[in-house]
Amino acid sequence: MLWTVKYGGLSGCRSTYQYLVDMAKLARKDGVIKGMLLHQGESNTGDKQWPDKVKGIYENLTQDLNLKPEKVPLLAGEVVNADENGACASMNKIIDELPKTIPNSHVISSAGCAARPPDHLHFTPAGYRELGKRYAETMLPLLGYKNTGPE
Secondary structure, eight states: OOOOOOOOOSSSOOOHHHHHHHHHHHHHHTTTTOOEEOOOSSSSTTTTTTTHHHHHHHHHHHHHTTTTTTGOOOEEEEOOOOOGGGTTTHHHHHHHTTTHHHHTTEEEEOHHHHOTTSSSSSSSSHHHHHHHHHHHHHHHHHHHHHOOSSO
């Protein structure tokens, strides 16, 4: 199973990291963790240390969950691209550096994914669907499935 947890909106005394670990353990009851998805938000824009911070979390998660990093790819999506006047599009250059820091990571391009004009921070439903398709097109071959083309 591909495992993803959205940060944000957490309350109570558990830390966000502990929440991630707890959710991964819960997911494991129904299957095997085959990868991790990360979609960067608006925070940290311009933070050149971001790839190292992500690496630290990724290494902690793989260790705490007893996962082999070479078997658990990390897929990281770009924020709204410059071609859609993305308010944080400059972050994509930093996100694109992630595979230099985490060898088993893959960046999912947001180029051409439609954005909502009011804020240029969020994708339209069609933009999210396209980005999701790109996540799948990247992950399926990593799981051993052949890309047979559209749909």
